[in-house]
Amino acid sequence: MQPFTTVSGPGVVLARDNIDTDQLIPARFMKRTRAEGYGDQLLYDLRFDEDGDPVEGFPLNQMSERPVLMLAGRNFGCGSSREAAVYALVDHGIRVVVADSFADIFRGNAGKNGLLTIALGAAERGRLAKFLEPRPGENAPAEVFVDLDAQEISAEGLGTIAFDIDKGLKRRLLLGLDDLSETLEDEPTIAAFEERYFAAAPWVVPRGA
Template sequence: MKPINHVEGRAIPFGQKNVDTDVIIPAKWLKTISRDGLAKGAFEAIRAEDGNIFDDPEYAGANILIAGDNFGCGSSREHAAWALADMGITAVIAPSFSDIFSGNAFKNGLLAIALPQEAIDRLMEVAKTDPIAVDMETMTVTTPFQDRFAFEMDPFRHECLIQGLDEIDLTMAKSDAIEQHEKNNDSSKPWLKPVAA
């Protein structure tokens, strides 16, 4: 996973509430185990409409998505986080997230930042014309107009995201302790040792 310290750029002012994972990535796209190519199916139903915000050239290359309350509700599909990342989104800012989506976002290096509705309203306005910045060190979202919104994040998740550590990295960091545990088991519990064929 890539470390995330600072995200800055245009944001898509989406703002819709109760966007479920089927809207983010429809079920027909779940047949893949690859994280690549899912951007094509992201927000497919919304993108079918003329003049939709996701295909607006104004927001081409945007790396932040501003969403409404209860973003990522519905089923637990990890593909939703994969699709957003494949679109180039690094941070989603909303008043609240479903717990499962928030967990999947974290595990896939996608920032899920919760801010009060008043802050979301302001960011929606700024995003129409100007970039937004997320600083993980100070845990703030800022605009060029001196807006500064502080957010909270679980300390463990925060540390993992800024260091770029996923579950495999965390496990590998304990490899010496795991090896020592296995050696101790071999001597103290010999009945657990595999028998050679």
């Protein structure tokens, strides 16, 4: 998993509540392998019409470059537990999702795949949304910086927005650890335990093993 330290780039506002996992990655695309990627299928049925043409005015379709941050409303990632919903966001280039709240399973899947989820109150989300909204006459989208170590979102003209995060999750993201790689940090201790255990109870090992 790619370590998360500081990321910067444009952000996009998706001013909706209850964005569910079937919207994030429609089920028909889940036949794809992980290696093929899911980025182009992110929010497909909202981004494109029945003929496959981009929906005019949809926020992602108005971006001149892919965002690193998505700002949404309440209960982001609700619905089924499909991990591919996180894959779609990450493969599209999004490293941070800011929302009022997240579905528990989605938030767990996000942390295991290097996607930072930040819960903010209405006032802070309002500040961020106002900053990120496209400005008439400006070609480049507004750029934000997310510093996980300092636990801050910042930008020129925005100031700083602090956020909270579980200490264990923060450490895993900073080091790029998933559940397996975090467990393997204790590999010497695990190996020493196994050696002592099998020495004390050799009968648990099948013959010829």
